[in-house]
Amino acid sequence: MRDIRLQKLAHLIINYSLNIKKGEYLQIRGSVVTEPLLKELYREALKVGAYPEITTYLEGVGEILLKEGNDEQLNFVSPVSRTFAEKYDATIHLLGGVNTKELAGVDPQRIVARRRAMKEIIDIQQKREAKGEYRWCLTQFPTHSDAQEGNMSLDEYADFVFKAGLIDKEDPTAEWKKISEQQEKVVKYLDQKKEIHIISKDTDLKMRTEGRKWINCDGKVNFPDGEVFTGPVEDSVEGYIRFSFPGIYAGKEIEDIRLTFEKGKVVKAEAAKGEELLLAILDTDQGSRTLGEIAIGTNYGIQQFTRNMLFDEKIGGTVHAAVGSAYPSTNAKNESSIHWDMLCDMRDGGKIYADGELFYENGEFLFDVIEKGI
Amino acid sequence: MRDIRLQKLAHLIINYSLNIKKGEYLQIRGSVVTEPLLKELYREALKVGAYPEITTYLEGVGEILLKEGNDEQLNFVSPVSRTFAEKYDATIHLLGGVNTKELAGVDPQRIVARRRAMKEIIDIQQKREAKGEYRWCLTQFPTHSDAQEGNMSLDEYADFVFKAGLIDKEDPTAEWKKISEQQEKVVKYLDQKKEIHIISKDTDLKMRTEGRKWINCDGKVNFPDGEVFTGPVEDSVEGYIRFSFPGIYAGKEIEDIRLTFEKGKVVKAEAAKGEELLLAILDTDQGSRTLGEIAIGTNYGIQQFTRNMLFDEKIGGTVHAAVGSAYPSTNAKNESSIHWDMLCDMRDGGKIYADGELFYENGEFLFDVIEKGI
Numbered sequence: 001m002r003d004i005r006l007q008k009l010a011h012l013i014i015n016y017s018l019n020i021k022k023g024e025y026l027q028i029r030g031s032v033v034t035e036p037l038l039k040e041l042y043r044e045a046l047k048v049g050a051y052p053e054i055t056t057y058l059e060g061v062g063e064i065l066l067k068e069g070n071d072e073q074l075n076f077v078s079p080v081s082r083t084f085a086e087k088y089d090a091t092i093h094l095l096g097g098v099n100t101k102e103l104a105g106v107d108p109q110r111i112v113a114r115r116r117a118m119k120e121i122i123d124i125q126q127k128r129e130a131k132g133e134y135r136w137c138l139t140q141f142p143t144h145s146d147a148q149e150g151n152m153s154l155d156e157y158a159d160f161v162f163k164a165g166l167i168d169k170e171d172p173t174a175e176w177k178k179i180s181e182q183q184e185k186v187v188k189y190l191d192q193k194k195e196i197h198i199i200s201k202d203t204d205l206k207m208r209t210e211g212r213k214w215i216n217c218d219g220k221v222n223f224p225d226g227e228v229f230t231g232p233v234e235d236s237v238e239g240y241i242r243f244s245f246p247g248i249y250a251g252k253e254i255e256d257i258r259l260t261f262e263k264g265k266v267v268k269a270e271a272a273k274g275e276e277l278l279l280a281i282l283d284t285d286q287g288s289r290t291l292g293e294i295a296i297g298t299n300y301g302i303q304q305f306t307r308n309m310l311f312d313e314k315i316g317g318t319v320h321a322a323v324g325s326a327y328p329s330t331n332a333k334n335e336s337s338i339h340w341d342m343l344c345d346m347r348d349g350g351k352i353y354a355d356g357e358l359f360y361e362n363g364e365f366l367f368d369v370i371e372k373g374i
Numbered sequence: 375m376r377d378i379r380l381q382k383l384a385h386l387i388i389n390y391s392l393n394i395k396k397g398e399y400l401q402i403r404g405s406v407v408t409e410p411l412l413k414e415l416y417r418e419a420l421k422v423g424a425y426p427e428i429t430t431y432l433e434g435v436g437e438i439l440l441k442e443g444n445d446e447q448l449n450f451v452s453p454v455s456r457t458f459a460e461k462y463d464a465t466i467h468l469l470g471g472v473n474t475k476e477l478a479g480v481d482p483q484r485i486v487a488r489r490r491a492m493k494e495i496i497d498i499q500q501k502r503e504a505k506g507e508y509r510w511c512l513t514q515f516p517t518h519s520d521a522q523e524g525n526m527s528l529d530e531y532a533d534f535v536f537k538a539g540l541i542d543k544e545d546p547t548a549e550w551k552k553i554s555e556q557q558e559k560v561v562k563y564l565d566q567k568k569e570i571h572i573i574s575k576d577t578d579l580k581m582r583t584e585g586r587k588w589i590n591c592d593g594k595v596n597f598p599d600g601e602v603f604t605g606p607v608e609d610s611v612e613g614y615i616r617f618s619f620p621g622i623y624a625g626k627e628i629e630d631i632r633l634t635f636e637k638g639k640v641v642k643a644e645a646a647k648g649e650e651l652l653l654a655i656l657d658t659d660q661g662s663r664t665l666g667e668i669a670i671g672t673n674y675g676i677q678q679f680t681r682n683m684l685f686d687e688k689i690g691g692t693v694h695a696a697v698g699s700a701y702p703s704t705n706a707k708n709e710s711s712i713h714w715d716m717l718c719d720m721r722d723g724g725k726i727y728a729d730g731e732l733f734y735e736n737g738e739f740l741f742d743v744i745e746k747g748i
Contacts, residue, residue: 025452032406035432042435046442051450056430058409061416068420076425078399083457 226299231332317363600673605706
């Protein structure tokens with residue numbers, strides 16, 4: 001059975017997001033339950049003359065490895081992963097599975113150990129990406145599991161997902177091009193600035209962004225999309241931040257996270273629930289106490305928190321920060337095997353200043369200020 | 375949910391059949407519906423310290439490629455297939471899917487073209503296998519689709535599958551070792567012989583087997599198992615054979631196949647139904663009109679024809695022949711991108727002579743003759 005919305009989404013991802021070309025090697029990766037979208041993407045990739053390969057994985061296998069594998073098995077990086085990382089031009093990752101709590105019973109240390117082992121693969125891909133030899137896109141296939149996580153029925157959740165991506169519009173690609181233009185103004189404005197100051201409930205965070213590039217997220221790397229982000233100067237982050245929404249790591253929740261930064265590093269970390277996991281994440285490796293990313297969500301079509309960072313971080317009216325690895329495209333330097341986002345609501349009195357100038361208030365950009373500044 | 379029979383089967387395959395060792399790279403391959411067995415095999419492989427990788431495929435994707443791909447896409451061999459073929463020590467292939475008629479609507483020429491393209495991968499594996507660097511095992515996960523094909527309910531079919539493999543016994547491994555010993559007598563006897571003569575209904579086929587090795591199939595490469603086979607001297611096959619059971623190729627049936635051989639090649643081929651496909655198969659390439667294998671089924675625990683060659687060819691009381699590629703372990707030479715088995719019932723008056731001596735009659739070995747001859 002073929003849902004026209006999946007066909008539209010697949011067409012947009014292959015053409016607009018990734019611009020897959022004839023002869024390119026494309027990996028399309030998703031859980032077995034994402035089958036309908038895997039197949040539509042495969043079809044669209046064949047249409048443009050590419051060489052697509054579907055990698056379907058079974059949920060539960062990761063859990064078996066983490067619980068029953070020995071250290072060598074946990075650290076093993078298969079040559080097949082290397083082949084994909086070294087030789088493929090693009091990867092589409094599909095979110096959507098049978099159970100968001102799959103790894104909830106696994107020792108967090110085992111999870112971070114496996115992440116560390118797989119960093120080798122991520123490094124290969126990031127190097128190639130920096131050279132323009134590799135690109136990727138992450139999108140959502142609506143499943144019962146994710147609907148449940150977001151407190152919705154599957155039909156409601158599917159509507160939510162497609163609306164957030166403007167797939168319900170007649171010409172989604174045209175809509176995303178318009179959004180891209182609007183965001184470009186914000187990026188042009190912020191690229192000129194040296195310091196960002198974020199103020200909200202229990203939040204007063206300063207950081208320098210001089211020499212850093214702001215990125216316009218317009219549906220190429222994440223879909224749905226809607227954010228602008230950069231990587232702050234690593235040792236410049238000072239102050240404290242309280243995240244409004246729970247952080248989720250491998251299906252486990254960490255509630256009411258408060259971080260204090262000094263000279264760019266997290267020196268104090270607290271959580272009302274899940275503090276042990278929070279500290280394990282922050283202690284993953286040398287780079288995991290450093291802010292790799294600061295971002296502002298711009299998708300006002302997403303108004304509900306669904307406990308899925310792909311959507312949550314895009315919520316128009318929020319800001320998010322990630323500890324761990326930075327994106328080289330921002331000129332940021334931080335390296336880590338993790339990149340973990342935490343979300344902050346700015347709609348109730350939140351303010352952001354750039355070089356002392358207020359350009360964002362109560363969850364909205366002040367476009368008169370922004371346009372005057374470019 | 376975990377079925378103890380799958381755990382016993384997985385344990386037997388990893389230990390008895392393949393003898394997977396610590397540090398080995400193992401690929402476990404099956405359709406998404408074979409999930410329970412994929413996971414048990416994965417667990418057993420972890421237990422012995424190996425590095426297992428599950429490859430799950432979606433049915434329907436092959437159909438999309440064959441129907442919608444262009445010639446280059448049909449001929450494309452992914453570097454990932456090469457990595458598996460070159461670097462993995464062993465592969466477990468699981469039969470069992472959602473629909474045995476998946477490819478029934480595909481042009482047979484497209485199917486054979488794809489087979490030809492993938493021959494490169496098979497060649498790499500066969501070369502490594504000949505050097506003892508690679509091994510594989512094929513087994514069945516019971517599914518509704520295969521039960522339906524065999525005219526049974528799923529529960530009945532599962533019982534059939536496990537009984538055929540002696541999984542219902544307390545110590546299946548001990549049972550298979552006993553079978554192996556009994557078959558070894560037949561192999562020792564036949565290894566000394568120069569000519570085989572098979573007589574049955576509308577069948578009178580002679581072939582030389584001098585210098586060829588008979589193989590004892592005792593659950594290492596196929597499971598369930600139960601046959602002895604060799605590859606006849608390529609240009610020596612003379613006579614005619616009528617196959618009692620329909621041949622099945624990519625889900626399509628070919629009924630009442632009759633082949634005539636001269637100097638080892640099929641010179642005449644007829645079928646009551648599906649003759650076009652039969653001729654397409656025989657014309658796949660240079661080697662597809664030559665007999666690559668002659669075999670005698672020995673599993674008297676399998677008495678029903680279920681339209682699944684893994685089981686059908688093992689039926690105690692039958693003989694099977696395959697056109698196409700030979701197994702190098704038999705010293706046979708034929709190369710082809712196909713290896714296609716056809717089955718012949720010997721229980722009603724069938725006879726097999728070795729160097730003129732009757733050693734098999736009405737579907738049974740004459741063990742007094744065999745034991746006298748070794």
